[in-house]
Amino acid sequence: MNIAYWTVAGLLALFYSYSGAMKVLRSRDRLRPMMAWVDRMPLPAVRALGTVELLGAAGLILPPLTGIAPWLALTAAIGFVLLQTGAIAVHLTGEDRRITLNVVLITTAALLTWPATTWL
Template identity: 60%
Template sequence: MEIAYWILAGLLALFYLYAGGLKTVRSQDQLRPMMGWVDQIPMPLVRTIGVLEILGAVGLILPPLTGIATALAFAAAIGLVLIQIGGIITHVSRGETKVIGLNIALLAAAAVTAWLATVWL
C-alpha cells in the first residue's frame, strides 16, 4: 500500500508543483493560452490556487518522508480533491464540459491518494 502511495503521490506532486508554479509566476497573458478561465477569475485568486497546489504537493511528500505530522498527507490529498472540484465547477459554468477529463482524472488520483494516505493515520 505504501509503494502505491509513493508512486501516485509522486506523480501528483510533480504535476501540482508544475501547475502551481506556473500559476504563481506567470502573467495572465502567459497563462491564457493554457488556461482560458484566468480571464474570469481575479489574478490574486489564481495565484492563491497556485500556492495551494504547491503546498498540496509538498504536503503529499514531506510529512510521510520525514515521519513528522504524517496525517498532513491525508489533508493535502483532500485539499487537492477540493481544488479539482472547484476546477470542474469552473469549467462546467463556462460550458467547457469537454475539457473536464483531466480534472476528473486528477480528482480520482487525489482521492485514491487520500485513501492510501490513511496508512499513516
Template identity: 60%
Template sequence: MTIAYWIFAALLAVFYLYAGGKKTVQSRERLQPMMGWVDTVPMPLVRVIGVLEILGAVGLVLPPLTGIAPVLAVAAAVGLVLIQVGGITVHLTRGEARLIGLNIALLASAGVTVWLATAWL
C-alpha cells in the same frame, strides 16, 4: 500500499508543483493559452490557487517522508480533491464540459491518494 501511495503522491506532486508554479509566477497573458479560465478569475485568486497547489504537493511528500505529522498527507490530498472539484465547477459554469477530463483524472488520483495516505494514521 506504501509503494502505491508513493507512486500516486509523486505523480501528483510533480504535476501540482508544475501547475502551481506556473500560476504563481506567470502573467495572465502567459497562462491564457493553457488555462482559458484565468480571464474570468481575478489574478490574486489564480495566485492563491497556485500556492495551494504547491502546498498540496509538498504536503503529499514531506510529512510521510520525514515521519513528522504524517496526517498532513491526508489533509493535502483532500485539499487537492477540493481544488479539482472547484476546477470542474469552473469549467462547467463556463460551458466547457469537454475540458474536464484532466480534472476528473486528477480528482480520482487525489481521491485514491487520500485512501492510500490513511496508512499513516
C-alpha cells in the same frame, strides 16, 4: 501499499508543483493559452490557487517522508479532491468545458486518500 502511495503521490506532486509554479510565476497572458478560465478570475486568486497547489504538493510528500505530522498527507489528498471539485465547477460554468484532466486528477487524489491513511 507504500510503493503505491509514493508512486501516485509523486506523480501528483510533480503535476501540482508544475501547475502551481506556473500560476504563481507566469503572467495572465502566458497562462491564457493553457487555462482559458484565468480571464474570469482576479489574478490574486489565480496566484492563491497556485500557492495552494504548491503547498498541497509538499503536503503529499514531506510529512510522510519526514515523519512530522504525517496526517497532513491525507489532508493534502482530500484538499486536492476539493480543489478539483471547484475546478470542475469553474470549467462547467464557463466557455471551457474540458474537464477530462480534472476528472482524472479528482479520481487519482480520491484513490490516494486510502493509502495516505497508512500514517495515521
